[in-house]
Amino acid sequence: MKKFLDENFLLQTDTAQRLYHEYAKDLPIIDYHCHLPQDQIAQDLNFKNLTHIWLYGDHYKWRAMRTNGVNESYITGNKTDYEKFEQWAATVPYTLRNPLYHWTHLELQRYFGINDILSPKTAKQIYDDCTAMLQTPEYSVKGLIKKMKVETICTTDDPIDNLAFHQQLVGDTVVKVLPAFRPDKAMNADDTVAMNQYINKLEEVANVSITDYNSYLSALKKRHDFFAENGCSVSDHGLENIYAEDYTEDEIKDIFDKIRTGKVLLPLEILKIKSALLFQFALWDHERGWVQQFHLGALRNNNTRLLTQLGPDTGFDSIGDFSQARALSKFLNKLDTEDKLAKTIIYNLNPADNEMMATMIGNFNDGSVAGKVQFGSGWWFLDQKDGMIKQMNALSNMGLLSRFIGMLTDSRSFLSFPRHEYFRRILCNLLGDDIENGELPNDIEWTGKVVQDICYYNAKNYFPF
Template identity: 45%
Template sequence: MTFNDRIDFMGPDFLLENEAARRLYHEHAACMPVCDYHSHLSPVEIAGNVQFDNLTELWLKGDHYKWRAMRCAGIDERRITGDRDDRERFQAWAETVPDCLGNPLYHWTHLELRHPLGIENTLLSPETAEEIWTASRARLSTPELRAQGILDSFNVRTVCTTDDPVDPLDEHRRHAVSGKGPTMLPTFRADAVLKIEQPGFVDYLGELEAASGVPIRRFDDLLAALGQRLDHFAAHGCCLSDHSLEKPVFVVPPTVAELDRLIDRRRQGAALTAEASGGFTTAVLLWLGREYARRGWVMQLHLGALRSLSQRGLAEIGPNSGFDAIGDVTYAEPLAAILDTLDRDRALPRTVVYNLNPRDNEMLASLAGSFQGDGIPGKVQFGAAWWFNDQRDGIERQLTTQMQFGLLRSFVGMLTDSRSLLSFSRHDYFRRIFCQMLGAQMQRGELPNDTDRIGHLVRAVCYDNVQRYLFER
């Protein structure tokens, strides 16, 4: 028997190495719907049920994972984010893919080609690029592979976008009224208002004034404007917030009079000390946390990203373009202080905390375990493997930490954190890895050899838990 006879590359049992894992996946995980509770998908594309012309439109525009890989392969930037046409940019990706062996992009690429595009038994390479380009364009021209059809093909029931407080949410309203496709909900991402030290803060206050109809001169005005936007988001079905805290800080909040002065100083163009900025950020975040708890919303905290390291790349291409890295700051104490302050007032919302540096897994999981209660399973969650961690090793490490420091039964599972409609294959990737981990433990006698019992756990983590966590009050 030859090697090729024995191993089916990414076949039906991809990543499933024993019978228990195969049964868990095929009988329990594969059939579960998807609730993607954190994405960066375009509401315009979903509500408009966009028809994509080609894979570059659908696959490469906005995907900084692929952009980083192409730069590493020596592809000229003009063929990545520059002025070259869609076909040439696709060719650049086809040239890169054979060099991605061992990188999750190699698996994700071929999972996405197989489903929903139906391109099997052909590896993407410079030699096959024209064949795949032509076949994929033919498939994308069909009615069933418009934007909503792509989501339906992945059995997506709910998708949560990421939206600035000043967003009017017109696309969410239009989509809800249509009654078509999966449910699309907004997520309240108020990062800009937390960062008083940023150069664009004053301009952002003007945008918030225009969106809310509240003139902002004092701190209480700012809270009133945010309250109006929270009401607006709630009217569109919002039940989640999200914050990117590159380095969480906790400074005892200043008095309201002092906060008023900070806003006034920034309006006059004055710089603030780190202590003053930290006090303002803490005051706004605590107020928002209490509001989320009052409304029954979930708060998400993404921690530890080191963003836009290449100033040249930022200037030429913009943020979120593949120039980010894992930060190495320590933040256990300030994060604990934020959660504890809210908890002492019985105003701690359901909270999911994500770390970018895997060295923080155990710290963050143990910290989350310190703020449980109120009859809510997994009230504070150690979140799914995020960004640089959402490959096999990172997923396995996150799941292992979840098992050892908390209760896997309460875990709310995977998300895409993506700008591509095809990225829902990552839910399948996660489910296969998850089932393989459990199946291996069953095979070693570490878990009961009971696929029905363990299958119930699989179904909970894949879908049931997140539905309960988000929507049951």
């Protein structure tokens, strides 16, 4: 029987162990998509305690606690930090086979050197020991980043953000922190009240009088340029599906006027203006030489009662079953026809669409750049062992795994970087199995190079950082 979480965790063969320990283990991390708060990096914050760094804002853990019957007062409510941690410690033993079980204990080991299993019996000692360490300079935010060999972090930022903290971090000697342009709210035509409020804020931030659709684009382009001036070279969109409805310029101008006058949009009008804006953002990304990212397939805010009580991004989203292929093909083809298709990463949330996504990227890889259009790593509900294996198998069978740009955290937690290790171990085990089974030649040097490329060098060469 193997020991839990030992040095060869997830590495089931001698070849897998060699690939990981000799080629993958010590590589730096490029975390090209996450939701880390840049102000905490700029301030080099020391967290007050283990609850503060581990449970605040982590809806993965919140979902597990609710499922385990924990009252909301111990999750997002007014209980003390230690009382909340006690409930998390009581939940962890019930997370067997959920990735949270692995992540929790990986994080305790890698950051704090703690090999104990978290449970009600060990909770107090672990909490006290970790909290004491978190008060020291070595465990400040930048200390945690340095400990994990993180080279680059791309945050997620709205066009109206002032990027002040990114500006403070220019030239930082520990880590390169760059913004990513995320204009989801700018195209939220489903809620015209919220969109008008957003337009008013944009008008103020961009110092542009927004009187029509053209001036709206001018204001957004001004912010796109501002992001570029502040080191941004990636965009990101969180969408149910790609929008690629046909439209005319006059139609979009009329639809925008309806939004500004508070009129209700027809469903087709919503699709048209979203399609127009999404295409425009893609043109700007190509013009700047950016990488564009599309996170597709989340069905968000399913629980109306708790959305009203707690707000969005609190753990009430799930996998959706949207139709993806036709609109995605139409959108990418329109850009490609005009020779305006930027480097593109497509993240899929529904595993039923893995093979479709893996074949779709091949339609628009034109030989100009290795891996120009990427099938992104297992995302959100799929960034676990089974999800990552299925994504890599689909990519291997229908594309080139060797050109894959690898893992990201997509996280709000500074303790989440061991997810890169998790991915690297799974990748090495996958390739190690193939070598051991005679499905790949026993060429460790070449396979090791491919491992290093996927874990680090492909991303290093792909992004214009």
